[in-house]
Amino acid sequence: MSSNASNIIQETQDWLIKAVIGLNLCPFAKAVHVKEQIKYVVSEATTIEQLLENLAQELEFLAEVSREKTDTTLLIHPKVLGDFLDYNDFLELADQLLEDLDLDGELQIASFHPQYQFAGTDIDDVTNFTNRSPYPTLHLIREDSIDEAVKAFPEAEAIFETNMQIMEKLGTDGWEKLFPKK
Template sequence: MTAADTTVLNDMRRWLERAVIGLNLCPFAKAVHTKGQIHYAVSQATDTEALRQDLVHELKELLAQDPSARDTTLLIAPQVLADFLDYNDFLDVADRLLRKMKLDGVVQIASFHPQFQFGGTDADDITNYTNRAPYPCLHLLREASIDRAVEAFPEAETIFERNMATLEALGQNGWDALGVGKSPDEDPQK
């Protein structure tokens, strides 16, 4: 593992702990984090085909593991898809790949990107930060785990609205104070 990979992993863990878990943006994240069931994979891909190959590998690896050991995977792509529109286009590739591998209904891919923007919002809208991570990231989730988590969490459909309200109350200054972006002066492409 390179020093740049270590920085990427540290940045992603800090984001997960301070934003996702700390703000309770995902009420299901704390348990898998505490149990060590999150696998972090830093892709070395510099183009979308290499990232697609890494995605195939990580999907297979996720399903080869017992959920008690690896319940979910964060495939982090620090050297590719820096532009959100390119990343968004790649999500279609990822969805087609799930269908081709017959994993539709088995694995779901959640999207996180430093420039994430919901349709109909301005780029600087604080609610976009619910899906902003330090690096482009594909979150591979087992559907069975999602189903169990939703059963245990009453009114799971309210999470999205609650997250929006949380970020609106926090504001940009509050988000910035979390310190959950890329480490300063780090270039993962080195």
């Protein structure tokens, strides 16, 4: 792994620890992090086609590997889809790939991006930060892991609203203290 890829993974892990786990934005993330069941992949893709190839490889890997070894994958792609609107459009291709690989219902893809913006929000709305990662990232998740987590956390549907409240309380200043601008 190149030192650049190592730095990208380190920044992503820092974000995961401080934001996702630290702010409890995903109550399921801590367990897989502590058990080292997250696979971090830095894609060298510079085109959508290359990224789709990487995505297919990682989806197939996750479908085949045991949960104990790898429960989830973060496919980080710093060289392609830096524009959020392009990234958002790409998600349709990613979902289609899941279907083409006959993995729809077994795996799903969550999305994180440095410019993430929920529909109906302003670009600088702090609630967007729940899905803002250091680099464009596709989170590959096992459906059965989600089902299991939801059983352990019966009010899973409230996570989204709780996250919005956490971010509003934290504010942009609080976020910038966690992640100072470089």
